[in-house]
Each structure stands twice: as C-alpha cells, then as structure tokens.
Amino acid sequence: MSPLSHRFVMHFGEMGSRWGINRTVGQIYALLFVTERPLHADEIAEQLAFSRSNVSMGLKELDGWRLLRRSYLPGDRREYFAAPDDVWLIFRTLAEERKKREIDPTLTLLRDALLEPSNDPSDGRAQQRMGEMLAMIEMLTGWFEDMRKLDQATLTKLMKLGTGVVRLIEMKDKLVGVRGEQSANDQVPPSPLPGA
Amino acid sequence: MSPLSHRFVMHFGEMGSRWGINRTVGQIYALLFVTERPLHADEIAEQLAFSRSNVSMGLKELDGWRLLRRSYLPGDRREYFAAPDDVWLIFRTLAEERKKREIDPTLTLLRDALLEPSNDPSDGRAQQRMGEMLAMIEMLTGWFEDMRKLDQATLTKLMKLGTGVVRLIEMKDKLVGVRGEQSANDQVPPSPLPGA
DNA sequence: CTGTAATTTCAGGAATTACTGAAATGATAG
DNA sequence: CTATCATTTCAGTAATTCCTGAAATTACAG
Known part of the structure; x- marks a missing residue:
C-alpha cells in the first residue's frame, strides 16, 4: 500500500470509534474506498494484518450499513468487495x-x-420538554426525508445556493404577499451534519 | 422521578453508546433536560444512583460539548446545572x-x-478518491456553515418549505432565464415533487 | 490563616467491546 | 456424493472503556 493510502486507512481506523464503528471496520472501508479493484477477504486481511475472521465480521458490519458492493470473478469462488x-x-x-x-x-x-x-x-414538565424535543426531531426528520427525495443535481444546486435561498424566499413572500403556511406534509427536518 | 421521566432517562442511557457518549453522560443530560430546576451534583448522583465522582466526570464531558448551563443559589456554595x-x-x-x-x-x-x-x-487512484471525498465534504460543510448562520425563524421557514424550495429555484430560473453559467451538473430534471 | 464544604483527579477493579484461532457451516467442482 | 475451498460462527482472551472510593485540590467563610 502506498504511503498516501496507508495514511488514509490509518486515519479511518482512528476515527472509527468517534463514528460508532471500530478500528477494523474503519480501516477495511478506507482500504476498499481507495482501492481501484474489488478485493477478496484474504487480501484485506493481509493488507491490514487482521485475522481472517475479523475481516469477515467487519464486512458483515459494513454490509449492515449497506455500504458494500459485492462481486465475483469468473472461475474464482471467492467473493470480492x-x-x-x-x-x-x-x-x-x-x-x-x-x-x-x-x-x-x-x-x-x-x-x-x-x-x-x-x-x-408531576409529569407536566417532562411532558412539556419531551414534546419540544419531539417537535424538533419531527421537523428535522421530515425535512431530511424531503431532501432525501431530491436527485443529486438538485441537491447540489441547492447547497451551492447556500444562504442565497433565503433571498428567494423573501422574494416569494414579497410577491405572494406573505407567509402562507405550507400544507401539512411540508414539515421537514434537516440534518445538517450527517454524521460521519 | 416520575415513570415518564425515568423512561426517558433510561432511554438516553441506552442510546448513549450509539451517540458516542456513555450511559452516565446520557442519563445525566436526560435528567437535566426534563427537570424544571437546576440540580447540583449530589442530587444528580442520588437520582441516578451513580457515584459522585462519576457525575463529576459526566458533567465535565457535557461541558466539553457546551451543553450545560451553570448557576448558583445565593448562600449556597454548590454549583447547579x-x-x-x-x-x-x-x-x-x-x-x-x-x-x-x-x-x-x-x-x-x-x-x-x-x-x-x-x-x-501508484497513488493515482487514492488521490482521485480522496479528492472526491474532500470535494463532497467541503460542499457539505460549506452548506452547513451557511445554514448555521441563519436565525432560527428563517431556518424553520426553510425546513417547513421542504421540497417546495425546488419550485422556488425553478421559478427563479424561469424568471431570470437560465444562463449558460449554470453548468452541466446543475440541470434540474423533473424531480419528484411530493408536495406539489 | 484555619477549617470545612465542594469538587476534581486518579489508581485500580468491573464491565464492555474487540480480536483471534479453531471448528462448523456453506458452496461448488468433479 | 465427496473433496476442497471459502466463509462464518463462536468461545476464550486481549484491549479498551467505564465507574468507584479515596486522596488531592479548590473555594470560601469565619
């Protein structure tokens, strides 16, 4: 592995714990990410100096995150990732x-x-607070769901627009006259900071 | 603690590990969140049945996240959270x-x-991939920074608008007349406008 | 200062999570 | 079906993280 790739792989390993995955899983994914061709489990184990079984568990974990592409080579029984x-x-x-x-x-x-x-x-306060939290999460997840529906080109355009989108809304408000509430299914939640 | 609050606190404790904090920290924050008045460390320790020192470390951790309000009561040396x-x-x-x-x-x-x-x-591929990742993260964090600047009212309005914002952009493009400056990846294919 | 209350630090034990080698299971070619 | 290769499972150990009680530090009243 080149020094550059190695650095990247090690970094993902270290960051793993902050991202809620372990070192093994982080390194495996980094390796697959930078490598041109698909790798089979033994290659991964060898490159990262992990046991074969550890790699198997790591791949299973990544599979659970839906982050893996699997493939086969003709005449080769091994699975490639x-x-x-x-x-x-x-x-x-x-x-x-x-x-x-x-x-x-x-x-x-x-x-x-x-x-x-x-x-x-005595539940009054707790209900109140939990209600506030629920309302916030529902707005955020609703918005997240809306953004998720957009195709990549639209989403990119939106992000490039940045705060410019505010001018558009102001313009609309001016034209339309005011803050008509959007209909019920317009609630949305944004998830800035998708985590790692 | 009421059954409702207790359930909430326990949930935060369990979720703690997924959120990158530990059980103690999760429970402490949930307790502070639902409790009307500020609590001092001994009260927290007693309610959650944690050692005093564990509470101290948990509060320190929460402080590092900037999620705590601290206060004092007149004539009382203890700190309230x-x-x-x-x-x-x-x-x-x-x-x-x-x-x-x-x-x-x-x-x-x-x-x-x-x-x-x-x-x-042999770094070609790695550089390519790392560059792709960098470009994506820069776009995301740039956009995050833009959104972060907006005041709450504007952000809420934007989120409620949801996918409706796409209509605004299309409207603008129509009014302004789409200029050549919009590059290839800016095309807006008819997107699924759920709210429309 | 001195004494006391409040808080933090920290070494060590408890609990959890990560990793390995060996055995079991699964898959395919002949 | 059988032999062989690939993969997964799992029990045990290693490593890490969490939590506690005791000691040290800090803050402040008198």
Missing part, C-alpha cells in the same frame, strides 16, 4: 443508516411515551 | 460539536495529504 463508486451515494446511505440507528429509536420512544395519558401530576 | 431551555440551541450546539469531532479531523487530513505532491505513481 468494493465501496460504491459514487461518494454521494455513500454519503446518503450513511446518513440514512445513522438516522435509523441514532434518531428513529428516540422518535419512537417520544411518540409512545407522549401518547399514553399520564396520571402523575 | 441545567440544560439550555431552547431545544434548537441544544441541537445547533450538538451539530457543531459533532462536526468538529467527526468531520473536521478528516477534512484536515484530506487537505494535508492532497497538498503534498506524491512521487509514488
């Missing part, structure tokens, strides 16, 4: 999976907990 | 801190690594 070519696809998948793992369980808890009527009068 | 009232402020802070911890180090690595000219010819 690669990262998707499109970095934006990788990012989208990552964002979706993180939302599913880090946000959705809390969304469910808040909805469930706030549904059942409380007979404990 | 609370979560900010505004859930959006909490979210923004969280997003900023996560970016700092999870994204910025990689941004730095990619910039540094791609700056130094490589003499290793």
Whole structure:
C-alpha cells in the first residue's frame, strides 16, 4: 500500500470509534474506498494484518450499513468487495443508516411515551420538554426525508445556493404577499451534519 | 422521578453508546433536560444512583460539548446545572460539536495529504478518491456553515418549505432565464415533487 | 490563616467491546 | 456424493472503556 493510502486507512481506523464503528471496520472501508479493484477477504486481511475472521465480521458490519458492493470473478469462488463508486451515494446511505440507528429509536420512544395519558401530576414538565424535543426531531426528520427525495443535481444546486435561498424566499413572500403556511406534509427536518 | 421521566432517562442511557457518549453522560443530560430546576451534583448522583465522582466526570464531558448551563443559589456554595431551555440551541450546539469531532479531523487530513505532491505513481487512484471525498465534504460543510448562520425563524421557514424550495429555484430560473453559467451538473430534471 | 464544604483527579477493579484461532457451516467442482 | 475451498460462527482472551472510593485540590467563610 502506498504511503498516501496507508495514511488514509490509518486515519479511518482512528476515527472509527468517534463514528460508532471500530478500528477494523474503519480501516477495511478506507482500504476498499481507495482501492481501484474489488478485493477478496484474504487480501484485506493481509493488507491490514487482521485475522481472517475479523475481516469477515467487519464486512458483515459494513454490509449492515449497506455500504458494500459485492462481486465475483469468473472461475474464482471467492467473493470480492468494493465501496460504491459514487461518494454521494455513500454519503446518503450513511446518513440514512445513522438516522435509523441514532434518531428513529428516540422518535419512537417520544411518540409512545407522549401518547399514553399520564396520571402523575408531576409529569407536566417532562411532558412539556419531551414534546419540544419531539417537535424538533419531527421537523428535522421530515425535512431530511424531503431532501432525501431530491436527485443529486438538485441537491447540489441547492447547497451551492447556500444562504442565497433565503433571498428567494423573501422574494416569494414579497410577491405572494406573505407567509402562507405550507400544507401539512411540508414539515421537514434537516440534518445538517450527517454524521460521519 | 416520575415513570415518564425515568423512561426517558433510561432511554438516553441506552442510546448513549450509539451517540458516542456513555450511559452516565446520557442519563445525566436526560435528567437535566426534563427537570424544571437546576440540580447540583449530589442530587444528580442520588437520582441516578451513580457515584459522585462519576457525575463529576459526566458533567465535565457535557461541558466539553457546551451543553450545560451553570448557576448558583445565593448562600449556597454548590454549583447547579441545567440544560439550555431552547431545544434548537441544544441541537445547533450538538451539530457543531459533532462536526468538529467527526468531520473536521478528516477534512484536515484530506487537505494535508492532497497538498503534498506524491512521487509514488501508484497513488493515482487514492488521490482521485480522496479528492472526491474532500470535494463532497467541503460542499457539505460549506452548506452547513451557511445554514448555521441563519436565525432560527428563517431556518424553520426553510425546513417547513421542504421540497417546495425546488419550485422556488425553478421559478427563479424561469424568471431570470437560465444562463449558460449554470453548468452541466446543475440541470434540474423533473424531480419528484411530493408536495406539489 | 484555619477549617470545612465542594469538587476534581486518579489508581485500580468491573464491565464492555474487540480480536483471534479453531471448528462448523456453506458452496461448488468433479 | 465427496473433496476442497471459502466463509462464518463462536468461545476464550486481549484491549479498551467505564465507574468507584479515596486522596488531592479548590473555594470560601469565619
């Protein structure tokens, strides 16, 4: 492995813990990401000096994140692995999976907990706060869902526009006359900071 | 603690590991979040059945995330802790801190690594891929920075607009007349306009 | 200062998570 | 079916992270 690739792979290994994956998984993905051709498990194990079984578990984990492309070579029984070519696809998948793992369980808890009527009068404050949190998360996830539907070209255009989008909204408000509330299904949540 | 609050606190404890904090820190923050008045460390330790020193370390950690409000009571030497009232402020802070911890180090690595000219010819592919990743992260963080500058009201409006924002952009393009400056990747193919 | 209350630090043990080698399972060619 | 190669599972160990009690430090009242 070239010094450049090696540095990149090591970095992903170190960052792994902050990203909620372990060193092995981080390094494996970095390696697949920078490598031109698909690799089979033994090659990965050899390059990273991990045990074969560790690589197997790491690949399984990555598979759970939907971040792997699998392929075969004619006349070769071994399975080959690669990262998707499109970095934006990788990012989208990552964002979706993180939302599913880090946000959705809390969304469910808040909805469930706030549904059942409380007979404990001391719950007032807690209900209030949990309601605030729920409203925020629903707005964020709704918006995330909206953005997720957009194709890459549109999303790119939107991001390049940056704060310029505010001028558009002001312009619209001026033309239309005012802040007509958008219909119900317009709530959306943004997830700035998709995590790693 | 009421059953409702207890459930919330336990949930945050369990989710802690997925969020990159530990059980203690998760539970402490959940407790502060739902509790009306600020609490001092001993109260937290008692309610959650953690050692006093563990609470101290947890509060230090939360402080590092800038998620704590500290206060004093007249005639009382102890320090009191609370979560900010505004859930959006909490979210923004969280997003900023996560970016700092999870994204910025990689941004730095990619910039540094791609700056130094490589003499290793086998670096071609790695440079290419790392460049793609860098371009994506720069677009995302740039956009994040733009959104971060907006005040809450504007951000909320934008999120509620959801995919409606695409219609605005199309409208603008129509009014202004799409100029050649819009490059190839800016074409706006009829996108799924769910709200439309 | 001195004494006391509040808080933090830290070494070590507890708990959790990561990793390995060996064995089991699965897949395919002949 | 059988032999062989590939992959996964899993029990045990290594490594890391979490948590505690005791000691040290800090803050402040008298």
